[in-house]
Amino acid sequence: MQAYLDNSATTRVYDEVAQAVYKTMTEEYGNASSVHHMGTISGERVAAARETIANTLKVDPAEILFTSGGTESDNLAIIGTARANKWRGKHIITTSIEHPAIQETTAFLEKEGFETTYLPVGPDGVVNLEDLKAAIRPDTILVSMMFVNNEIGAIEPIEEAGKLIKSVNPEIVFHVDAVQAYGKVLIRPRSMNIDLLSVSGHKIHGPKGIGFLYIKKGTKIVNICYGGGQQKGMRSGTENVPGIIGLSLAAKMCYEDFDAKIKKLYDLKKYLIDSLNERLTDIKINGPEWDKGAPHIVSVSIKGLAAETVLNMLSSKEIYVSAGSACTSNNPHVSDTLKAIGLDKSLLESTIRISMSFMTTREEIDYLLDTLCSQVETMRKFYRH
């Protein structure tokens, strides 16, 4: 049996999506900018995809900009906003648990003379709004905050933060990295006062190499790449039509029958956490209470064992999870998020992330639980005495 439980790293593409992508690549492969019939067809498909995606957020299709994925969306949101607003100020606020696509971008801007405040988080991984309020200055131009944390599944108070930011200064641009939230949480940029929102396709059963940035009409932002002027000049480069078609179909499918699917995911999550607590000793579930966090991410520290060893053992049984965050697990440095929530030092390298999707089954969770329970005690017996 196989159990793919690393869905926060990437997901299996829906069959329907793969078919739609294949059809676009082999039949409707025109360049969306070409004026002939095939180009027109592609252009129409892109427009329809844009509308489908806009519907999932209840926004205007003109506010959806296609990119290559989460990292590009984050880079454009932060660098593009910083450059367009620098005459107003050079202060940026973000959190200490962001994805490297944010952290490395603000670090880059710091070299160009911008200043960043990194907000702390509590033990549950959630930002305190008082800290946000205190950090806002007259020269603050941008607040960037993730919706769902990729390592522990904490959900940030986006709606309250949006209200707070706009009540202090409506000109501050509010960017939300929703890569782990889109498809798992209902997002309403308008009522949440979100100006920019980053989304990636391959986290929602869509293709890799495609994503989008929601840009609220009127937001002050400039393009950061130059070329043929596609997408109104905001993002030059031939539109990735197969990717766009796949992304929009995946987005639509994720939000269909949404409440029932989310409830099922929470049930699985609760079952997983309860069983872990019941069947294993000396473990710690990280992040907020199960029903306060995202429905698909469970972070668990297994005292006395190195995450990498557990991961290798599970991998040999065709169970796939990750250590900390998959994007950084090749790095010797341990997770910023786990440090930020104040996790005990001895547990930092003992933490694995189990991340589910709408395709995850109870059988897979049982297989994981049985394997962990039979192996952890054996491994502990041999580990670092």
Added chain:
Amino acid sequence: MQYHAFIIKYAEIGVKGKNRYIFEEALVRQIERVLSKCDGSFSVSRVAGRIYIEAEGFDFNEVVDHLGTVFGVTGICPAVTINRDSENHLPDIDGVTKAVLDFIDGVYPDKHKTFKVKVRRVDKSYPMDSMEMGAELGARILGAYPEMKVDVHNPEILLNVEVREKLNIFSEIIPGPGGMPIGTAGKAMLLLSGGIDSPVAGYMVAKRGVDIEAVYFNAPPYTSEKAKQKVVDLAGVIARYTGKVKLHVINFTDIQMYIYEKCPHDELTIIMRRYMMKIADIIAGQTGCMGLITGESIGQVASQTMQSLMCTGEVVTDMPVYRPLIAFDKQDIVDISFKIDAYETSILPYEDCCTIFVAKHPVTKPRLDIIKKHEENLAEKIDELMKVALETDEVITIEK
């Protein structure tokens, strides 16, 4: 500068008496091996105690990089050559002067340098002798490039002009790795881990002309495929110099677990290493190796104190254990690791059998009699486990 040839310098081989041709032929074979991977056409010949590579249509840096991996080469001299004309004449002194001036201009755009001309006339039928030619060329160079100055004792440019079958002009000597050509010594078995030291140890012994075979102890399922790939890549670093490395991957998990179960935990690493040496010794014997190689260095870690080395070395009885790094400081080892492009791979942070399931405070002064006594606890199953481990031997051949 468009060079036409490379003159290869070698040192120790020259003094090996009647066996000299064996070493020279091995060196030519290794040179031909690395050149076969470069663009261009090459002809390698042994003429009058030197190796001469004629080259056409090649990339200079690619060729120099590859020649830099051939043990036995002490220097690489890129040369300009001029062929005889249709009447079998070499150019006269005017022709030689022109070639020499072009050479200087091509290689040294900044002429503010001291120089000396060294002429070697092998073809005694050439009308001028070497002293005359040297003086004449020196004078003409000074006339053409007044910024240049003669310094016969310590010149910045030592301009070599050779009158042979062809006319050769060269000045630079790019240092080679030195050592002895691969294939002239024999074969040894390297205990290769994923660390910094063992690839360097393998490189250093290979440099003495030794073919390398390697053994890696794997601990599935607790170590990853990436950890194994890392070791394959490190074997590849050595194979760049030796042409080929056969890597034996042994599943060591059960032995390790069994030792853990039966022996004191602070002695685990020592006992584990004794069994690694035993297995390496057996495979070495079966594959015609004449020694084991380890990356050990006195005092670097608990298992490499002098007491520990006594305990781990004791199990190998029928061949020597070569420890080329035994008196090296860590930084010196790291420097070589950098030089041979192993470092970036060595520091990839994957768990391997030496990092999982190890004691926090291993014994630093083990006593052989006590270790041996505790090993008696293993008597029941260890022979069977050794046999099974040897059966898991997966041989991966890495050719470069």
